[in-house]
Amino acid sequence: MGEKRPIRVLLAKAGLDGHNRGIQLVGKALRDAGMEVVYGGLRITPQEVVEMSIQEDVDVVGISIFSGGLMTIIPKIYRAMQENEATRDIPMVVGGILPPADAEELKRMGIKGVFGPGSDLEEIVEFIRGLARSRH
Amino acid sequence: MFKDDHLEAIAQARREWELTVLKPVMERWPERKEEFHTQSGLPVKRVYTPEDIAGKDYLRDISFPGYYPFTRGVFPTGYRGRLWTRRLITGLATPEETNKRLKYLIEQGQTGLNIIFDNPTTNLFDSDNPICEGEVGRDGVPCCTLRDMEVIMEGIDMREVSTSIIHSGPFILSMYLALAEKRGVPFDQLRGTLQNDVLSQYYTVNMSVVSLRDGFRLSADVVEYCRKHVPRWNPISFVGYQIREAGSTAAQEIAFALGSAIGYTEELISRGMDVDDFAPRLSFMFNCHNDFFEEICKLRAARRLWARIMKERFGAKNPLSWLLRFHVQTAGSSLTAQQPINNVIRTTIQALAAVLGGANSLHTNSMDECYALPSEYAARTALRTQQIIAYESGVANTVDPLAGSYFVEKLTDEIEEEAHEIIRKIDDMGGMVAALEAGWVQREIVRASNEYHRKLKTGEITVVGVNAFTAEDDEEVPIEILRIDPEHEAHQVRMLREVKARRDERKLREALERMKEDAAAHRNIVPSCMEAVKAYATLEDMRNALQEALGAGKESKDAFIC
Numbered sequence: 001m002g003e004k005r006p007i008r009v010l011l012a013k014a015g016l017d018g019h020n021r022g023i024q025l026v027g028k029a030l031r032d033a034g035m036e037v038v039y040g041g042l043r044i045t046p047q048e049v050v051e052m053s054i055q056e057d058v059d060v061v062g063i064s065i066f067s068g069g070l071m072t073i074i075p076k077i078y079r080a081m082q083e084n085e086a087t088r089d090i091p092m093v094v095g096g097i098l099p100p101a102d103a104e105e106l107k108r109m110g111i112k113g114v115f116g117p118g119s120d121l122e123e124i125v126e127f128i129r130g131l132a133r134s135r136h
Numbered sequence: 137m138f139k140d141d142h143l144e145a146i147a148q149a150r151r152e153w154e155l156t157v158l159k160p161v162m163e164r165w166p167e168r169k170e171e172f173h174t175q176s177g178l179p180v181k182r183v184y185t186p187e188d189i190a191g192k193d194y195l196r197d198i199s200f201p202g203y204y205p206f207t208r209g210v211f212p213t214g215y216r217g218r219l220w221t222r223r224l225i226t227g228l229a230t231p232e233e234t235n236k237r238l239k240y241l242i243e244q245g246q247t248g249l250n251i252i253f254d255n256p257t258t259n260l261f262d263s264d265n266p267i268c269e270g271e272v273g274r275d276g277v278p279c280c281t282l283r284d285m286e287v288i289m290e291g292i293d294m295r296e297v298s299t300s301i302i303h304s305g306p307f308i309l310s311m312y313l314a315l316a317e318k319r320g321v322p323f324d325q326l327r328g329t330l331q332n333d334v335l336s337q338y339y340t341v342n343m344s345v346v347s348l349r350d351g352f353r354l355s356a357d358v359v360e361y362c363r364k365h366v367p368r369w370n371p372i373s374f375v376g377y378q379i380r381e382a383g384s385t386a387a388q389e390i391a392f393a394l395g396s397a398i399g400y401t402e403e404l405i406s407r408g409m410d411v412d413d414f415a416p417r418l419s420f421m422f423n424c425h426n427d428f429f430e431e432i433c434k435l436r437a438a439r440r441l442w443a444r445i446m447k448e449r450f451g452a453k454n455p456l457s458w459l460l461r462f463h464v465q466t467a468g469s470s471l472t473a474q475q476p477i478n479n480v481i482r483t484t485i486q487a488l489a490a491v492l493g494g495a496n497s498l499h500t501n502s503m504d505e506c507y508a509l510p511s512e513y514a515a516r517t518a519l520r521t522q523q524i525i526a527y528e529s530g531v532a533n534t535v536d537p538l539a540g541s542y543f544v545e546k547l548t549d550e551i552e553e554e555a556h557e558i559i560r561k562i563d564d565m566g567g568m569v570a571a572l573e574a575g576w577v578q579r580e581i582v583r584a585s586n587e588y589h590r591k592l593k594t595g596e597i598t599v600v601g602v603n604a605f606t607a608e609d610d611e612e613v614p615i616e617i618l619r620i621d622p623e624h625e626a627h628q629v630r631m632l633r634e635v636k637a638r639r640d641e642r643k644l645r646e647a648l649e650r651m652k653e654d655a656a657a658h659r660n661i662v663p664s665c666m667e668a669v670k671a672y673a674t675l676e677d678m679r680n681a682l683q684e685a686l687g688a689g690k691e692s693k694d695a696f697i698c
């Protein structure tokens with residue numbers, strides 16, 4: 001039937017560091033693939049993720065993380081999304097520098113996709129497209 | 137460098153060689169690609185000859201090591217006298233754990249310290265602030281008060297060691313100085329470097345405690361203070377490293393770092409300082425990425441460019457002002473998660489480039505840093521890499537062994553030219569502060585990064601294990617990954633609360649009040665910062681004081697650029 005509007009993705013970076021090369025690249029790849037990228041910037045808080053997801057009516061939320069504190073930070077964001085009825089069903093993906101064991105744990109928790117170092121951009125784009133389609 | 141008739145003979149011989157030798161071979165065995173480029177995109181010719189450096193004047197452009205324009209290095213004896221300082225970035229978990237790791241590395245033959253701080257400390261947040269939960273000690277060491285510095289340096293002789301502090305502004309350095317004072321170590325015996333370059337880190341670290349211009353001024357205060365009171369300390373290190381990690385080209389890396397150095401130099405001169413008073417203590421930090429010759433040439437070009445800027449643009453007369461001394465860190469962004477042991481080999485090649493480029497100090501990444509902070513074993517291997525280059529390879533036996541290579545001299549020229557052009561653009565925009573505020577630097581870097589990744593995608597750039605020579609078991613990690621026990625964070629928070637409970641509140645308030653007054657009046661911030669630190673002010677106490685006096689910087693919700 002074709003999509004009524006382009007897929008909208010919230011991209012933001014959590015943690016206190018400033019490494020934004022990864023998120024800039026992913027953003028460009030999504031935009032090149034015809035999606036709309038809502039950019040939440042650096043040091044996003046769980047509350048901001050929830051608010052932006054609702055305001056911008058996004059299909060997917062992507063969080064970039066380079067901080068060693070990821071196993072505290074990501075679950076907090078995930079819980080905040082789960083606790084709000086309006087965002088509960090928005091799928092979340094995570095990318096950044098993280099050990100494989102942490103990636104597995106995040107997936108078990110409910111993060112739909114985890115893209116660690118060395119991930120393929122096209123694979124990320126396709127994965128996000130798949131997530132967005134499955135919601136419509 | 138060559139006589140005209142000699143060049144003519146070479147040109148003629150080359151044409152003949154092309155026709156009779158090259159052409160038949162090319163017809164039968166074409167080259168692997170139509171065109172060859174460096175990683176940053178500079179064209180690379182099949183073969184270089186004296187024709188490529190015909191315009192070079194040995195004495196003017198290359199000259200002797202330790203002699204203007206220092207293309208061949210800053211010391212006349214290169215590494216024959218003293219090897220580069222081997223210092224590995226260290227910082228993990230808690231001040232206690234970091235102290236242990238530092239001692240271990242000294243025991244293993246490290247010759248300098250290089251301390252990195254966790255994200256909260258870098259941003260001047262205390263370990264007990266809820267915003268830091270989960271990040272304390274994860275990517276460096278927390279250092280909230282003088283107490284933490286006391287623990288980090290416990291049992292390490294501050295007279296003996298040179299310490300690199302990866303932090304900006306007066307805060308952590310004040311703790312280091314206060315500790316020296318406590319131990320009775322005179323400031324003129326302290327050696328080390330404070331990173332402190334707010335400009336070239338603005339994009340990557342996004343320090344937003346105060347505005348860019350205020351941060352710039354505070355970091356210049358540190359330079360001014362150290363020149364008067366800590367004579368052997370390098371109070372600032374202009375950082376190309378992060379710029380490169382963010383995806384810039386080699387020429388952009390040195391141009392933006394030098395652009396920042398020019399900005400600070402102008403600021404310090406405008407304060408009435410003589411360029412020859414502070415320039416000998418300015419230092420730099422560069423990256424070494426995968427393209428071996430490009431990196432070597434980049435370092436040689438940077439040295440020559442800086443010497444000329446100092447002498448010709450700023451009129452520096454002291455030969456020590458002309459020297460570009462630098463630390464190199466091998467490229468963290470080049471490490472691959474796939475087949476991570478390959479990272480040891482990558483790092484070796486990058487470190488070798490740093491050494492052949494004349495680095496004065498070197499950090500080599502550990503193979504496991506694509507995942508987490510390095511384990512002790514991986515860090516030791518990284519240190520051994522440097523020791524093998526230093527003691528086994530023989531490359532340190534003669535100074536700048538690649539000088540005179542037609543290719544190396546030509547590529548050095550090309551990178552210098554490109555960097556010079558970028559510096560001219562920065563000047564036209566009104567300097568580095570203005571260029572950053574306009575977002576121009578940021579856009580240029582992202583554009584280069586996108587270009588690099590485009591080439592990676594098309595296979596124009598090969599990365600083993602990533603877009604070529606992949607293996608079935610790529611995803612398996614055959615190396616141990618360091619885990620930071622969450623208990624360390626709890627311990628750090630307890631220690632911080634104890635310090636806070638013990639301190640003399642009146643003394644602390646007075647010191648912070650003075651810091652606020654000095655900041656508002658634009659007086660040098662270091663003396664009052666030292667007083668605050670001695671009263672066990674935390675980073676956040678000082679952050680708040682500065683923000684009350686100067687206003688907060690705009691929270692850097694960086695833009696999406698593409």
